[in-house]
Amino acid sequence: MSIGHTLLGLLEKGPRHGYDLKRAYDERFGQDRPLHYGQVYTTLSRLLRNGLVMEAGVEAGDGPERKRYAITDAGVTDVEHWLGTPEKPEPYLQNTLYAKVVLSLLSGRRADDVLDVQRAAHLAAMRELTKRKAAGDLADQLICDHALFHLEADLRWLELTAARLDRLKTAVTR
């Protein structure tokens, strides 16, 4: 899962400082694996280096440094590209897909586009497997079926999510 793209997506709503970003990330996507501060700052500095974010002033105060970051135009383009590219169809994608859906909703983009693109990618993979299965022996068939059922699970989740986009939208933009 791409932390960089996720942070960029979170920044689309407005400039934040690193601590805020970590909190927002953990709240939405880090249920069992919260980010370390270190991870946040290394990622941010990489994004800064690549010109996808920029510093938007420092907040005065005691405690640690409170530098605010904002997304650049290049950053927005990068997020858009990321959202529009399907993930490689493989098992256990839900975290990334979920993040993409939520970030689309948060940024007012069409989340069903994300889902449709992903479905197309999944189906293409499944078609490939189905063809292999038809040509292969029993062992091939069983292996392909295993993969097919996992991909199907992803797709079912996609459908389920698509059917509940409206509710999800109210939940995340609350």
Added chain:
Amino acid sequence: MRQWFSDLALGVRLALGGGRTSWVRLALTGAGIGLGVAVLLTSASVTTVLSERAERQAANAPVTGEQTSGDVLYLTSWFTDYRGESISGRFVKGTGPDAPVPPGLSRVPGDGEMFVSPALARLMESPEGALLLERFPQQVIGTIDEVGLNTPHDLVFYAGDATVPEDANAISRFGGQLHENTLDPVLSLLVMVGVVALLFPVLVFVGISTRLAGAERDRRLAALRLVGAGSQRVRRIAAGEALLGAFVGLAVGAVLFLVGRQFVEDIQVAGLSAFKSDLIPSLPFAVMIAVLVPVMAVVTSVIAMRRTVIEPLGVVRRAKPVRRVLWWRLVPLVIGVGVLITQANAFGGTESQGSPTIVIGGIVMLLLAIPVLLPWVVERAVGRMRGGAPSWQLAIRRLQLESGTAARVVGGVAVVLAGGIALQSVMASAQSEVMDSPAPEVDRGRLTIHLSDSTPEMVEQTANLVARTVGVNQVHSLRSVGMEAGAGNYHPATVGTCEALMTQAVLPSCQDGDSFYVDAGSSLGYGTQLEAGQRVTVSDSDEDRQNDPQWTIPPFTVVKGPGESINFRSGLLLTPAVARAMPVEPGNPSLLVLIDQNEPDVGDHVRNAVAPMTWRVFVSYFGEADVTQRVAQFQSIRQGLLAGSLITLLLAGASLLVLALEQVRERRRPLAVLAASGVPRGALGRSLLWQNAVPFLLALVVAVGVGSALAALLLRIMSQPIVLDWPGIAVLSGAAAFMVAVVTVLSLPSLRRATGALGLRSE
């Protein structure tokens, strides 16, 4: 054309294909249509029965007054009663071996010999006929063939008797001309109403039977539409299916009719019976039935599938059912009412000015309005119902989803009911019109014995025979004589002892030599009252008129008749001493026998006692009177209509049962699912009852409405006051309700089977 046949054949194939289910459905359809066809064939035979009967009657009519040199036959007709059944006979005497033989007999019976009808033979041989046997000492030498009888249940005989008088009526041969029975307008209207009211429901039931298992058929045809059968072809295929049902029904009906025909001679419905050989459907009617039933089957099935044709996805998508439209359903009602209104008073007088075709058409239209209107009424009424017990809710929801079948089921009953209501009212009105005088009261405590062509010794002898009979209290001898006081002013006079006269009127006192006058009022039309001292012409029979014997009326006391009954002798009552002074011997001897009604069979004992007098005596209860031909016609029409009503009601019940069974069968799976998920059988049974009862109550309302309207219109046509026979309507409605309840109960076993474990299986 080949295409046509292959489509029809495919329809037949479909109707036959589904294994057991299809066969059951076909059997039910066949039974439903077959019952109707059998009834139709029977009614189509009525004309044959009647014409054959009329021909036999004509062939049996003696021809007299012809100049002949050969042997002749003398005949005198006679009748007697046995336990309320009338037995009629002819005493005959041939003058030689070449005397004409009455039809149905092998020869002319000699003195003391007799031929009897099969029914009479059976009666005489049975234990119940033991008493009758005493009345006929003659030797039975054979039975009368069919050609000599009207109906198989006729109780008739021909007996040879040497005492038959050789009067002017010498019979040279048998076989007269057919004389046509003409009915007066009221009676002919009654027949029209009856025939339509009884036969139309049969057609309705035939039509309903062709629509059995409509849902299944729609599903099947929708599947055909899907694979690319055009709407025309699907109609043809459906027509093929319907035709198969119709032909099976025709075959079943023909078989039922032919089998039933074997037993027809054993059956008597409302006193009517017919010979097997007479029971042949008249050809035009038979052809009409054979054409009408298939045509009707095809037409109803094509009409029924309007929606399927539009919607080949009948299976996949259940489009919201179209709400029924009212306006065209009112058309038959409006036409019927309009047509009948134009005929008002047309059958009122003695001559009918109306057109029977128009009247029949009007009645058919009005009755047709019921099955056409009912689906709409049921749909609208049920659509508003809510809530209630689960069984009620199940029934109502089912009706809301699909009220057509239920409406059709009760539609037929409603037609029977409406027809019955109209018929009942018209009949009641016709009865009051035809029977202008109230039926005479019969006094079962007195018997009158008339003696014809008898000597005073014979009267004496008869009186003695009667007096010795068990149960006889008194025997009085009466004679009568006619008097003419001026042209056309006739008065009867009765001669008897004081004791005898006291049975005829309330006498203050009586001694031999007294005279009395019973005033019957002017209603009897005897002209002016008699006065003492008046000169009158006396005659005991018309032949003696040449003598013109004159007599002077003696002084008399005016008395009253016995009670309110009009069946007393009015006119002069004379004691024997007075009568002796008359210039002619009073004739028309009769015996008045007072009997003990508690004595069993006393009447038949008396009849047996006078049997030796054979054709000379006629025994009847006091007050029994012959009816006029018009009344007799009315009575036989009423009998016929009663018999027809019974058959139609039975048919309605049977058809209802077929439909109810079919309904349960069609809904077997949902019912089984309900039962399996714990809905008690009782609740399902009750829901079935509600499903029948709710549409029935609505049908009742419609039927009473239409029936009363029809009755009112018909009464107007007859120029009769519009009086509806409410008790009759209540009885008819009750009977119909009872029938629906019985049918529901009878369909419960099939519900139990359907909800059993097997009902859940998919095939």
Added chain:
Amino acid sequence: MTDPATPYDPGSAQGPGSAQALLEAVDLHKSFGPTPALDGAGLRVRAGEVVAVMGPSGSGKSTLLHCLAGILTPDKGTVRYRDVELSAMGDGLRSELRRTDFGFVFQFGQLVPELSCLENVALPLRLGSVKRKEAESRAREWLERLEVADVADKRPGETSGGQGQRVAVARALVTGPRVVFADEPTGALDSLNGERVMQLLVNAAKETNAAVVLVTHEPRVAAYSDREVVVRDGKSREMEPVT
């Protein structure tokens, strides 16, 4: 019934790989009562391709299929088969089209329960006036091809679900249709039977160059398609194949 001026010619199939649409629906609207089932949906089907129509239940998939097949007439929009508008055809012509150029496989209920399986398969041919012998021998070939020759003389009610669906596939293909419409053809089957039916259907369609419009909500069934169309809230979205 056959009109010489019939605006389409069942005999001349379009070559495979033709980019031109065989069947095309544009901007379809269809309502049942107050609820719209289709709200601007469209679809192009090219000769010989298998198109999966996917989407949640109630999205209008089946309605789209019924409109494409000329069973339902859309309230608005056009369906063109070989450049002829379906709504312009009469019922007779549409029926003939269903018989000669289209085939149908539904979840259940499309077989006539009164006829044997063999007769069911032969039915479209016989409706098209093929002689009985000929029709039944061709039907038997198809039953063999779909591995259900043994149920030929049984009635549909006496077969298992998988056998019944294969019979339905045989019937859909027996006339050599250009388009087979399949609405959840495996909906009532377990996965093994379902996969087999799909394999047989798609293979047979490919061999005869028939296009398949496959309505399904199962991704594994949709995986037998060449591309998919997503229907959501009565609107469709065509996805080009991802390579």
